[in-house]
Amino acid sequence: MESDNGNSIYAKFANGEPVLRVSGLKKSFGTHVVLDGFDLVLTKGENIAVLGRSGSGKSVLIRCLVRLTESDEGIINMLGLDVPDLGQDALDKLRAEIGFLFQSSALYDSMTVRENLEFPLRRHSKHLTQAEKDQMVQEALDNVGLSDTADLMPSELSGGMRKRIGIARTMIMNPGIMLYDEPTTGLDPVTGRGIGKLMLEMKKKYNTSSIIISHDMGCVKQTADRIVVLVNGRCRALGTYAELEKSEDPDVHSFFE
Amino acid sequence: MKKATGNKIRLGLFVTGGIFLLMAALYMIGSRRNIFSDTVKVTGDFYNVDGLMVGHNVRFCGIDVGTVDEIEFVNDSSVRVTMLISQDMQKHIRSNAIASIGTDGLMGNKLVSISPRGGTAAYIKDNDALETLRPVETGEMIRTLKVTNDNLAAITDDLRTITEKVNTRNTLWSLLLDTAVAENVKQAIVDIRITGRNSAVVTGDLSRIVNGIREGKGSVGAIISDTTLYGQVKQTIVDIKLAGERTAIITGNLDSLIGSVRKGEGSIGALIMDTSFAHKINKTLDNLEDGSDNFNQNMEALKQSFLLRKYFRKQAKQQPPK
Amino acid sequence: MLINKTGEINHMYRERYRLLLPNTMTKRPSIFKQWFEETGNLSAFAGRYLRDSLRPPYDFGELLRQAFEVGYRSLGLVAITAFIMGLVITIQSRPTLVEFGAESWLPAMVSVSLVREIVPVVTALICAGRVGSGIGAELGSMKVTEQIDAMEVSGTNPFKYLVVSRITAATLMLPILVVIADAVSLWGAYIGVNIKGVVSYDLYVRQVFDTLEYSDVVPSIIKCVFFGFAIGLIGCFKGYTTTKGTEGVGMAANAAVVVSSLVVFIIDLLAAQITDLLNLN
Numbered sequence: 001m002e003s004d005n006g007n008s009i010y011a012k013f014a015n016g017e018p019v020l021r022v023s024g025l026k027k028s029f030g031t032h033v034v035l036d037g038f039d040l041v042l043t044k045g046e047n048i049a050v051l052g053r054s055g056s057g058k059s060v061l062i063r064c065l066v067r068l069t070e071s072d073e074g075i076i077n078m079l080g081l082d083v084p085d086l087g088q089d090a091l092d093k094l095r096a097e098i099g100f101l102f103q104s105s106a107l108y109d110s111m112t113v114r115e116n117l118e119f120p121l122r123r124h125s126k127h128l129t130q131a132e133k134d135q136m137v138q139e140a141l142d143n144v145g146l147s148d149t150a151d152l153m154p155s156e157l158s159g160g161m162r163k164r165i166g167i168a169r170t171m172i173m174n175p176g177i178m179l180y181d182e183p184t185t186g187l188d189p190v191t192g193r194g195i196g197k198l199m200l201e202m203k204k205k206y207n208t209s210s211i212i213i214s215h216d217m218g219c220v221k222q223t224a225d226r227i228v229v230l231v232n233g234r235c236r237a238l239g240t241y242a243e244l245e246k247s248e249d250p251d252v253h254s255f256f257e
Numbered sequence: 258m259k260k261a262t263g264n265k266i267r268l269g270l271f272v273t274g275g276i277f278l279l280m281a282a283l284y285m286i287g288s289r290r291n292i293f294s295d296t297v298k299v300t301g302d303f304y305n306v307d308g309l310m311v312g313h314n315v316r317f318c319g320i321d322v323g324t325v326d327e328i329e330f331v332n333d334s335s336v337r338v339t340m341l342i343s344q345d346m347q348k349h350i351r352s353n354a355i356a357s358i359g360t361d362g363l364m365g366n367k368l369v370s371i372s373p374r375g376g377t378a379a380y381i382k383d384n385d386a387l388e389t390l391r392p393v394e395t396g397e398m399i400r401t402l403k404v405t406n407d408n409l410a411a412i413t414d415d416l417r418t419i420t421e422k423v424n425t426r427n428t429l430w431s432l433l434l435d436t437a438v439a440e441n442v443k444q445a446i447v448d449i450r451i452t453g454r455n456s457a458v459v460t461g462d463l464s465r466i467v468n469g470i471r472e473g474k475g476s477v478g479a480i481i482s483d484t485t486l487y488g489q490v491k492q493t494i495v496d497i498k499l500a501g502e503r504t505a506i507i508t509g510n511l512d513s514l515i516g517s518v519r520k521g522e523g524s525i526g527a528l529i530m531d532t533s534f535a536h537k538i539n540k541t542l543d544n545l546e547d548g549s550d551n552f553n554q555n556m557e558a559l560k561q562s563f564l565l566r567k568y569f570r571k572q573a574k575q576q577p578p579k
Numbered sequence: 580m581l582i583n584k585t586g587e588i589n590h591m592y593r594e595r596y597r598l599l600l601p602n603t604m605t606k607r608p609s610i611f612k613q614w615f616e617e618t619g620n621l622s623a624f625a626g627r628y629l630r631d632s633l634r635p636p637y638d639f640g641e642l643l644r645q646a647f648e649v650g651y652r653s654l655g656l657v658a659i660t661a662f663i664m665g666l667v668i669t670i671q672s673r674p675t676l677v678e679f680g681a682e683s684w685l686p687a688m689v690s691v692s693l694v695r696e697i698v699p700v701v702t703a704l705i706c707a708g709r710v711g712s713g714i715g716a717e718l719g720s721m722k723v724t725e726q727i728d729a730m731e732v733s734g735t736n737p738f739k740y741l742v743v744s745r746i747t748a749a750t751l752m753l754p755i756l757v758v759i760a761d762a763v764s765l766w767g768a769y770i771g772v773n774i775k776g777v778v779s780y781d782l783y784v785r786q787v788f789d790t791l792e793y794s795d796v797v798p799s800i801i802k803c804v805f806f807g808f809a810i811g812l813i814g815c816f817k818g819y820t821t822t823k824g825t826e827g828v829g830m831a832a833n834a835a836v837v838v839s840s841l842v843v844f845i846i847d848l849l850a851a852q853i854t855d856l857l858n859l860n
Contacts, residue, residue, distance in 0.1 A: 093734075095731075096734050100729070106726045120735070213812060268647040271651045282761070284786045286791050392625075
């Protein structure tokens with residue numbers, strides 16, 4: 001049932017085992033405190049949504065997880081590795097296990113869809129032949145339902161298509177942990193639901209664990225197993241959608257109105 | 258994929274084209290300096306290379322045939338210039354050709370000019386030494402002119418002394434009643450003076466000759482300053498005057514020649530060296546000498562004549578011989 | 580450090596909340612401090628380029644792509660400019676030389692000024708405009724749309740992939756562009772000479788190559804290597820360190836052109852002094 005990459009560290013973890021532990025994570029920019037002792041545990045096969053207002057530090061959180069932004073303090077343990085202490089090579093190796101979907105999809109404008117999808121392979125899978133690469137690209141495109149877009153340029157795609165190609169590009173490396181930064185922002189509700197559905201399909205197919213940053217409640221409800229509410233740089237509440245919906249905390253409740 | 262290959266080909270063309278152009282340019286510059294073609298090496302020893310530098314052109318009959326490769330001292334008065342001459346030109350240049358240093362145009366670069374000298378000498382081969390000409394130098398020209406000037410001053414001084422003597426000693430004039438004769442003598446003196454002044458422009462040769470005149474017997478000076486003269490000397494004066502006139506004519510020639518030198522026709526050196534000119538001057542002076550000889554003869558005749566014999570004796574007693 | 584996201588975001592936040600905070604906290608750094616900071620960052624950037632360019636793996640595919648972009652794509656523009664410069668310099672120089680009666684020196688004089696100075700500098704300026712702004716805008720937009728971050732999380736060294744390839748391409752292509760531009764400008768000068776006078780092609784070529792020396796050509800080509808490096812470096816630096824979203828992209832492109840043009844002149848000045856010092860003229 002699981003189609004994990006045989007060589008990956010992620011595959012060595014059993015379902016329900018924690019693959020990511022964050023504790024006491026702090027990050028401030030000058031005098032502006034963004035994260036102030038954030039805690040989170042992600043277990044294998046779980047989708048956690050992080051809710052928070054704009055500028056509350058949600059994006060900073062997941063950037064810290066892959067060290068696109070260096071954290072100030074705190075423990076980030078991903079797949080048993082201490083992320084802040086990793087050297088460049090070990091970090092690159094770990095990053096290969098993580099998929100990161102950027103808010104803007106971050107497709108490379110100067111490359112075709114095919115080259116976009118092949119790009120992550122160039123570093124990590126040098127032994128692959130062109131035929132194998134072509135097959136992987138085709139599979140990834142089939143997964144997101146855009147089989148015939150391989151030779152288009154990103155500028156020729158709609159926003160929803162770009163998101164799907166972005167997902168295909170992250171999934172091509174068979175990552176264990178997916179980090180979604182506002183996956184449905186800027187999309188119409190129908191397309192947004194389509195993306196949510198795709199995220200669930202991917203999770204089912206590749207048995208991934210995900211952290212989903214969003215303030216789109218529809219998407220959160222659709223995709224998340226548990227929800228974390230981030231207020232003032234801390235975890236204010238943690239629970240399922242149904243649990244938090246009943247919360248009396250005004251900061252938490254305001255998201256569910 | 259196809260597009261990418263096409264781009265690579267274009268990039269390849271671009272890079273190859275650029276490198277080819279660079280190589281071609283470097284080769285063309287180099288070939289003008291005889292770096293890449295076969296050459297023959299010849300040398301020439303010069304007294305003075307007059308600012309010639311390595312890389313300057315070598316010309317044969319006005320055609321660029323090579324470049325200067327090396328300039329070095331052989332000893333304190335000789336500089337050896339090594340020239341690289343294109344092998345194609347080897348079969349045109351004979352080993353008796355003369356090398357000289359010249360200038361390209363009015364203000365151009367220095368160059369070595371090789372001139373053929375005819376004959377059937379062998380063609381040049383590697384490491385041949387060519388004969389060289391001393392370059393005509395402005396500095397040297399001016400030095401020569403200065404010597405000429407000094408001589409000129411000396412001559413003028415001599416002539417002035419002579420003239421003063423003639424003008425201040427009245428014996429001659431008081432004795433001669435015939436004013437016409439006096440006029441003639443004066444005119445002759447004036448002519449000689451003009452001659453002297455004009456001829457002073459010429460070389461040291463002239464000066465030497467004039468000095469010779471002054472010292473020698475029967476010289477113009479002696480004749481003119483002889484205050485013991487009596488009697489009818491008309492003929493003599495006429496002779497002197499004639500000689501003076503001839504000198505004046507020659508002086509005129511001299512003037513026009515000097516004028517043409519000033520205008521730049523021919524080099525001063527060539528003029529100065531002109532032997533026919535010196536001959537003319539010599540002849541002039543011969544004429545003068547002839548004139549004074551006649552004068553002497555007339556004087557002797559006067560002394561013998563009964564009219565003046567007594568006066569001459571008296572004069573001899575009064576004036577102690579010099 | 581310069582790719583320190585901390586600092587950038589810090590700056591971003593400060594700008595965003597500038598109006599709300601007391602004046603002392605939002606005071607912009609002084610011009611001198613900015614200048615030194617920028618110079619320091621640029622030097623660190625150059626140092627990182629030198630380090631990363633020597634360390635494998637090498638990305639030849641991207642290098643070729645950038646070389647095509649910088650070299651081949653600039654060729655048309657550079658060639659037209661060089662042709663016009665050759666023509667114009669010749670036409671403009673003629674009256675002065677005629678006044679001295681040295682009209683026959685026209686090819687010699689024009690070729691030296693073209694090869695030594697005019698063509699390298701004009702080509703470098705054209706490239707600063709075309710390539711510098713292109714690189715600045717491209718990297719800038721990649722930066723603000725998180726494409727550079729995306730490369731980083733995918734385990735590719737974006738600095739190596741994007742920056743090293745571009746700087747190397749500019750460094751290698753500019754001298755080649757200048758050689759071709761030299762040739763085109765001399766052709767333009769030939770036409771310029773023949774507009775009012777008559778000089779046969781053979782004589783023209785002879786006069787030009789009679790005058791030119793290695794010491795005219797070689798330093799000017801070496802100079803161009805530095806021009807190319809500066810243009811690539813500054814374009815990449817400005818683009819790679821872009822902040823403030825799309826507005827920042829425009830600023831990055833603009834700054835890349837302005838700074839690299841200025842640096843081209845500074846390098847030219849230094850090159851002139853060095854060749855003078857080495858007695859290469």
